[in-house]
Each structure stands twice: as structure tokens, then as C-alpha cells.
Amino acid sequence: MEAEGEIETPNGNVEAKVMCFYRRRDISSSLIMLADKHQNGHGGTWDLCGGFKKLLKSQDTSGGTPMIEGVTSEASQQGALEEDESDSEGGEVGGGASIITPTGETLSPPERHQLRHRELFLSRQIETLPATHIRGKCTVTLLNETELLLAYLNKDDTFFYSLVYDPQQKTLLADKGEIRVGSRFQADTAALLKEGETDGRNLEELESLVWTPCHGLNDRQIDQFLVMSRSVGTFARALDCSSSVKQPSLHMSAAAASRDVTLFHAMDTLHKHSYDISKALCSLIPATGPVLCRDEMEEWSASEANLFEEALEKYGKDFNDIRQDFLPWKTLKNIIEYYYMWKTTDRYVQQKRVKAVEAESKLKQVYIPN
Numbered sequence: 001m002e003a004e005g006e007i008e009t010p011n012g013n014v015e016a017k018v019m020c021f022y023r024r025r026d027i028s029s030s031l032i033m034l035a036d037k038h039q040n041g042h043g044g045t046w047d048l049c050g051g052f053k054k055l056l057k058s059q060d061t062s063g064g065t066p067m068i069e070g071v072t073s074e075a076s077q078q079g080a081l082e083e084d085e086s087d088s089e090g091g092e093v094g095g096g097a098s099i100i101t102p103t104g105e106t107l108s109p110p111e112r113h114q115l116r117h118r119e120l121f122l123s124r125q126i127e128t129l130p131a132t133h134i135r136g137k138c139t140v141t142l143l144n145e146t147e148l149l150l151a152y153l154n155k156d157d158t159f160f161y162s163l164v165y166d167p168q169q170k171t172l173l174a175d176k177g178e179i180r181v182g183s184r185f186q187a188d189t190a191a192l193l194k195e196g197e198t199d200g201r202n203l204e205e206l207e208s209l210v211w212t213p214c215h216g217l218n219d220r221q222i223d224q225f226l227v228m229s230r231s232v233g234t235f236a237r238a239l240d241c242s243s244s245v246k247q248p249s250l251h252m253s254a255a256a257a258s259r260d261v262t263l264f265h266a267m268d269t270l271h272k273h274s275y276d277i278s279k280a281l282c283s284l285i286p287a288t289g290p291v292l293c294r295d296e297m298e299e300w301s302a303s304e305a306n307l308f309e310e311a312l313e314k315y316g317k318d319f320n321d322i323r324q325d326f327l328p329w330k331t332l333k334n335i336i337e338y339y340y341m342w343k344t345t346d347r348y349v350q351q352k353r354v355k356a357v358e359a360e361s362k363l364k365q366v367y368i369p370n
Contacts, residue, residue: 013131014130014131015128016129016131018126018127018128018129019122019126020123020125020126020127021120021121021122021159022120024116024121027165031165031171031172035163035172107149107150111150111153118152118158119159120159120160121161121164121172122161122164122165136157139158140160141158142161143160143161143162146182211267211271217275217277222270225266226263226266229262229263230254230263232257232284232285232291233257233262233291233292234253234254236257236289236292237253238250239289256294256298259298260295261293261294262293265291266280266284269283269284295337295341296338296341305342308326308335308342309351310326312339319332319339322335
């Protein structure tokens, strides 16, 4: 269990709010097999510790069927599962070959056995227990495949998790905070074309160039163009009725017109007109009126901003739940974009300060007599 906070009861006793973790032995064998299959299918690290093992060498040299790197048969899967169960019940560590991990480590069977007991399964279950039940401190972290597996064995009371267990629904899910780091998440680099060789790819499916430094303008000319684009944005807000309500003063309108969305649109317009400033300026002021660019920070109303902060307090950065329960008329893209802009505001800084003060006032230490 992981402590979430301490509560002092009216009678002076201290209770701790804790988040529950489960061991492999606490979860049904069918779920454990599915978990091992999931990790193996996605190239996970845990398949090196249990479940579907990748045996690079077999100790059986009697001419039997060789072990093949990759997914094993159903019989092998069941055998691996039975070995896991026997290990968790405190039986002897079975034999078997040493394995080599992607990080170059060699794990012996005893080390593999020990790693099984370092894996936990996170749950969203919160319980309140008397502080006298606390017997010590441990560290539980999200499995990081870039770290050496032996690092978990070399540290006392250090555990890891990669899946979330729901004790009510009896399900296992990948943690939403999973860090997608590793060789399998890297893009494949295309081979360099030889001189005179034609590119056989469909160029329409490739990225589009949106800016190039190879133009005839200097930095001063570009800066002057951006100043003019901000002026156009300020004037557009003066003509827009909805903007005049949200930005009632000239100073606020000018500040809103200086946001990134205006500058990015101006630079994109300049690029589309081959860096011809006069043509780009004419494009910013068409016959229908000056172009008005607004980002999520300006589009949202005060009531929507309050709803977002309330949802963030309840769900954290679970943007899908925030959208479903609080802001269903917003797209997921809108909410995520607004979140990162909101983090740049004074309101966010003030909330961080308030939370820091609250954290300082919380109970820091509990003395538990033997």
C-alpha cells in the first residue's frame, strides 16, 4: 500500500489514506497469463522475468525439440504459469537457462524468481487504515524499460508495476502513465538515396514544408511583418462583438493578439505567399474584414474554465473522463490544448502556491511505538 495522506481523528488517533497494490499471487491465474501474453506481445520487459520466457539457449542438448525465441506454445505457457504459482507459494526456484535482456543483462533463474516478487499491480482502490498498521516504507515505481532490471534487486524494498488491477471488475489494464520509451517506439530511418537515384515513395503522403530559411528577407523585415500582423489582430478584436466582451480594454486586446496563434498564422501566410510581404499583408486583410485568430484560451468562457478546473481537481489529467463528465461539447484536442495554455496563467501559479501551503500544514511524521 502507498500512503496518500494522514488524517487525525477527533479522539487524537491518526489514520492513513493508502492506495492498494496487489501481488501476482493475489490475482487469478487466468489474468496472470493474459498479463504475461500482453507484455510478450508488446515486447515488454516482464516477459524476461516470467510468463512467456525468451530462452536464448536451452540446457537440453539431448537432441530434443529446440527452444525458439519468441512466443511459446500453449503447453509452455501453462508450464510457465505453474512455475510462477509454485514460486509465489514459496517453493524452490526451478532450474532453467539464464536469459539475456535487451539491456544486455544476464539474469539467472534465482534472479528471475526474485524479480517476480518485485512486480506489483496498481489499483485505484483507496482505503483508510489506522497509522499503527504501518510497518515500514517501500518504493513503488512505474516500470522503466530503459533501466537495468537488476536495479530493482539491488535496492531494498523497491518494487515496480506496469498494469492496473480492478478488484471489482477483475480486469487488468495498461497504466495510462505508461512511458513509451525504447527501441520499438523509435521511427525507422529511411535509407539515404544514392546520387541520381529517384525517390520511389508517394510524396503526397509525406510532410509539407511550412517554413524555410532560404528566402530574401532579413530578421528585421520579418519582425516588422509580425508587428503588423499583431496590429491587424488587435483591430479585428475591436470589430468583433464577442471579443469586445472578453477583452474589454485595448491593452487586453493587444495582449490577446500577441499570442502564438496570431504569429503562427502570420508566418504561415508569409510562407504561402513566397515571402512576399505585400501579398501576405493583403491576405491578412481580405474584403470581408481583418483576419481574427483565437486559441483555446480565448475561445473558452469563464464558466467553462471553472468547469475545467473542477474536473482537473477531481480526475487529474484524465482528459477523457474530463470531457465525458464535464465538457462533452469540447473535443479532446480542445481540452488538451487548453490545459497546456492554462498552465502558463497566473491562476495556475496561484493554485500551486495554495497547494504548497496546504502540503506544508499536513502531518509530516507519525511516531509508531513498538
